[in-house]
Amino acid sequence: MSRLDAPADGGPPRLMIVDDEAANLEALQSTLSGQGYEVAGFTDPTAALAAFQRDAFDLLLTDLVMPGIGGMTLMHELRARDPDLAVVIMTGEGSITSAVEAMREGAMDYVLKPLRLSTLLPVISRALTVRELRRENARLEQGLRARTAELEQALEEVDRQAAERVLAEQALMQAQKVEAIGRLTGGVAHDFNNLLTPIIGYLELLQRTIDETEPHRRFVDTALEAAHRGAKVAGHLLAFSRTQRLNLRAVDVDATLRSSDGLLRHALSAEFVLEMDLAAGPVWSNSDTTQLELAVLNLVVNARDAMPDGGAIRLRTRSDTEAVTIEVNDAGTGMSPEVLARATEPFFTTKAHQGSGLGLAQVAAFARQCGGTCQIESTPGAGTTVRIVLPRAEAPAAEPPARAAPPTAPPGHGLSVVVIDDDDQVRQILCDGLYSEGFAVRSASNGASGLAMVDADPPDAVVLDYAMPGMTGAEVAHRMRARHPHLPIVFCSGYADSLALDQIPDAVVLRKPVTIDDLSRTVRRSVG
Incomplete structure (x- = not known):
C-alpha cells in the first residue's frame, strides 16, 4: 500500500463492501x-446506508446488481453524503456496459466477477490513490484561494497606503504653499505697518496743532x-498669515460685526x-x-461658495448669561455626513482646484483659543448652519479720567x-511722539x-522693534x-513671532501702526 493509499488520519484505509452473496462477501472481507x-461488509444495501451515517469510509466496493x-x-x-468517497463496481461479464x-x-x-486478487488489489489501491490526490488537490485549491484572497487584501492595502501617501504629499505641498503665502503676506503686512506708523503718527501730531473749528482739520481727520482703515487691512493680512498674536480682551461682538459689514x-x-x-445692545465676549x-x-x-446660483446668507447673533452665539446660515448644497465629519480638518476641501481647506479649520481653532x-449642522441639498459659541464676558470697566497734569x-x-x-x-516718529509726550528719548538703528x-x-524703559536684521x-x-x-521692555512691531515673545518674561x-497715545500710555504703565 503506498503512502497515498492511507487516509488523512494516518490509520488503515476503511473499506465498505456490499454484496448480496454472503459467500463472496466473506471471502472479500477475509482477503482484504x-x-x-x-x-x-454488508449483504443488505439498506444496512450499508445506515452504517455510513455512523462511520466514515474511504472506499465503497459494491456489487452492481442487487435486489x-x-x-x-x-x-x-x-457520494451525496461524501463526494470524496472512492467507488469500485463489481459486475459480471454480461453487465459490463452498466459498469x-x-x-x-x-x-x-x-x-469483473469472478474476482482475481491480482486484479482487485491494484484497482483498490489506484482508487484510493486517486481519492487522496483529489483530496490533496482540493486542499491545495482551497489554500490557493485563501492565499489569493490574502494577496488581494495585501494589494488593496498597498493601494490604500499609496492613495493615502498621495493625499499626504498633496496636503504637504498645500501646507508648504500656504506657509509660503503666509510668509509673503506677513512680510507685506509688516512693511505696510511700517509705512503706516509714521503716517498715522505725524497725522496725529498735526491734528494736535489744528483746532477742530479750522477748515483744514477735516483733511487731517479724513x-x-x-x-x-489701512491698519485694519494689515491686521487682516497678519491674521491670514497667522503671525499675529491672539489679543484676547473684552470685545463687543455686535459692534465688531457691524464694522465688518463692508468687508x-x-x-x-x-x-x-x-x-x-x-x-440689540452691546454683547461682550473675550475674543480678538x-x-x-x-x-x-x-x-x-x-x-457663498455653497450657493453657485446666489441667494441669501444670514448672519445673526444671540446671547444669554453664559455665551454669545454667532450664526451663519446658507441654503446651499450642504454636506454629507462623511464630509461633515471632516469639515474642520486642516487642508480637507471638497472644492476642486480652489480653496486651501483651512477656512473652517481656522474658525474652529479660533473658537477653541477663545474658550x-x-x-456645524448640514443637510445635503438643504444648506448649512455654522455657529461660533464664545463665552460671555463682562463689559470692560471704564478707565478713570486721567488727572490733568500741570502744563510744566x-x-x-x-x-x-x-x-x-x-x-x-518709524524710529523717528516713535521718538517724536514720545518727545511730544515729555519723554527724554534716545534712539538706535540696530540691536548692537x-x-x-x-x-x-x-533708561527707564526700552521701545524695541521685533523684526530687525542681524539680531x-x-x-x-x-x-x-x-x-x-528689571528693565521694562515694550515691543512695537508689525510682525511678531508669538513663540519667541512668549519666552520673554513680562x-x-x-x-504697529501704534498711536502716540497708546505708545505713551503703555510705556508709562510698564515703568509703573
Whole structure:
C-alpha cells in the first residue's frame, strides 16, 4: 500500500463492501483484511446506508446488481453524503456496459466477477490513490484561494497606503504653499505697518496743532481715518498669515460685526444678499477683534461658495448669561455626513482646484483659543448652519479720567526711553511722539547699538522693534534682561513671532501702526 493509499488520519484505509452473496462477501472481507485494510461488509444495501451515517469510509466496493437498492443507487446515495468517497463496481461479464455507465456517473473503476486478487488489489489501491490526490488537490485549491484572497487584501492595502501617501504629499505641498503665502503676506503686512506708523503718527501730531473749528482739520481727520482703515487691512493680512498674536480682551461682538459689514459684502457678488440680524445692545465676549472678523469672513465665503446660483446668507447673533452665539446660515448644497465629519480638518476641501481647506479649520481653532466651540449642522441639498459659541464676558470697566497734569509736567516728564528700530521713519516718529509726550528719548538703528546705549546709561524703559536684521528684538531683549533684569521692555512691531515673545518674561507688545497715545500710555504703565 503506498503512502497515498492511507487516509488523512494516518490509520488503515476503511473499506465498505456490499454484496448480496454472503459467500463472496466473506471471502472479500477475509482477503482484504489480510492486506491491511479495515473492512466492513454488508449483504443488505439498506444496512450499508445506515452504517455510513455512523462511520466514515474511504472506499465503497459494491456489487452492481442487487435486489432492492442496486449498486448505482447506493453509489449516488453515499457520494451525496461524501463526494470524496472512492467507488469500485463489481459486475459480471454480461453487465459490463452498466459498469461503464457507473464510471460515467462517478465510479472510479470496476472489476469483473469472478474476482482475481491480482486484479482487485491494484484497482483498490489506484482508487484510493486517486481519492487522496483529489483530496490533496482540493486542499491545495482551497489554500490557493485563501492565499489569493490574502494577496488581494495585501494589494488593496498597498493601494490604500499609496492613495493615502498621495493625499499626504498633496496636503504637504498645500501646507508648504500656504506657509509660503503666509510668509509673503506677513512680510507685506509688516512693511505696510511700517509705512503706516509714521503716517498715522505725524497725522496725529498735526491734528494736535489744528483746532477742530479750522477748515483744514477735516483733511487731517479724513486722512487719519483712512490710515486707520489701512491698519485694519494689515491686521487682516497678519491674521491670514497667522503671525499675529491672539489679543484676547473684552470685545463687543455686535459692534465688531457691524464694522465688518463692508468687508463681508465686498466678498459677495450681486447675486447674494447678506441679511444681518444682530442682538440689540452691546454683547461682550473675550475674543480678538481681527481674528473674529476673519472667522466670520471665512464663514460668509464658505456660504457663498455653497450657493453657485446666489441667494441669501444670514448672519445673526444671540446671547444669554453664559455665551454669545454667532450664526451663519446658507441654503446651499450642504454636506454629507462623511464630509461633515471632516469639515474642520486642516487642508480637507471638497472644492476642486480652489480653496486651501483651512477656512473652517481656522474658525474652529479660533473658537477653541477663545474658550468656545464651533458647531456645524448640514443637510445635503438643504444648506448649512455654522455657529461660533464664545463665552460671555463682562463689559470692560471704564478707565478713570486721567488727572490733568500741570502744563510744566507732560505725561512722560522725568522718564527716559531708548527706541531701537531699524526703519528710519518709524524710529523717528516713535521718538517724536514720545518727545511730544515729555519723554527724554534716545534712539538706535540696530540691536548692537541699542545694547551699548542701554549699558552706557540705562533708561527707564526700552521701545524695541521685533523684526530687525542681524539680531531680532527677542535676542536683544534676552541680552538686556540678562544685564538689566528689571528693565521694562515694550515691543512695537508689525510682525511678531508669538513663540519667541512668549519666552520673554513680562513681554509687552504693541502692534504697529501704534498711536502716540497708546505708545505713551503703555510705556508709562510698564515703568509703573
